[in-house]
Amino acid sequence: MTSSSKNTNLHEHAERVKELLGSRVLVLVGLMGAGKSTIGKKIAMLLGLAFKDGDNEIEGVSRMSVPELFESYGEVEFRDLERRVILRLLEAGPMVLATGGGAYMNAETRQSIADHGISLWLDAELDVLMERVSRRQNRPLLKNSDPRGVMSRLIDERYPVYAQADLRFMSREDRKDVIASEVIDLLLEYLEAEKN
Numbered sequence: 001m002t003s004s005s006k007n008t009n010l011h012e013h014a015e016r017v018k019e020l021l022g023s024r025v026l027v028l029v030g031l032m033g034a035g036k037s038t039i040g041k042k043i044a045m046l047l048g049l050a051f052k053d054g055d056n057e058i059e060g061v062s063r064m065s066v067p068e069l070f071e072s073y074g075e076v077e078f079r080d081l082e083r084r085v086i087l088r089l090l091e092a093g094p095m096v097l098a099t100g101g102g103a104y105m106n107a108e109t110r111q112s113i114a115d116h117g118i119s120l121w122l123d124a125e126l127d128v129l130m131e132r133v134s135r136r137q138n139r140p141l142l143k144n145s146d147p148r149g150v151m152s153r154l155i156d157e158r159y160p161v162y163a164q165a166d167l168r169f170m171s172r173e174d175r176k177d178v179i180a181s182e183v184i185d186l187l188l189e190y191l192e193a194e195k196n
């Protein structure tokens with residue numbers, strides 16, 4: 001297939017996904033470094049939908065960065081703010097919403113995501129996650145002497161919960177636009193099947 005016919009297909013697929021999504025929110029869940037924020041933005045562009053990042057919204061309402069919030073108020077307060085911000089965003093679909101990695105662990109948030117959206121677990125191998133999160137020091141949970149150990153523990157704790165998402169996509173070291181277009185194809189398959 002030539003690259004121009006691939007592009008035509010991609011845009012046709014994206015249009016169909018947008019139509020089938022209707023007013024629902026496409027919610028990306030998964031561990032830190034999976035690419036929820038970056039790939040989510042690309043998917044939103046392809047779909048012609050608004051993009052929101054839960055962490056950015058939290059930073060906007062609190063006028064503090066995520067590390068500052070953890071430091072000044074602690075994780076419990078951060079989680080409460082996160083829950084309220086995500087619930088509000090879910091009411092404002094259609095859009096693509098990238099959540100922070102801990103948001104889907106909250107049962108109320110999960111229920112609301114199920115009520116208002118389609119959830120997609122963006123996953124990647126531990127080595128890929130670690131390489132990506134090492135580029136920035138903006139994740140308080142990993143600011144310690146054993147970030148890989150923390151990430152391994154989070155894999156054990158969270159994967160059974162992330163597995164409740166409607167869809168799972170295994171990301172990898174490949175171009176971001178390739179990943180985004182494969183996610184569109186997975187969504188199309190799911191949304192077409194859902195109609196039957």
Ligand SMILES: Nc1ncnc2c1ncn2[C@@H]1O[C@H](COP(=O)(O)OP(=O)(O)O)[C@@H](O)[C@H]1O
Binds near residue numbers: 035171173
């Ligand atoms: N497919 C990819 N290839 C290369 N780098 C990627 C890819 N997906 C994400 N990244 C990079 O990995 C880092 C973490 O991505 P991010 O979107 O912030 O993840 P998350 O929101 O899931 O924590 C960013 O620097 C981003 O540019």
Ligand SMILES: O=C(O)C1=C[C@@H](OP(=O)(O)O)[C@@H](O)[C@H](O)C1
Binds near residue numbers: 031032033037099103
């Ligand atoms: O997994 C987590 O608990 C967190 C993930 C982060 O978002 P990303 O998953 O976008 O990195 C951010 O919300 C915060 O540092 C806590």
Ligand SMILES: [Mg+2]
Binds near residue numbers: 055098
């Ligand atoms: Mg993010």
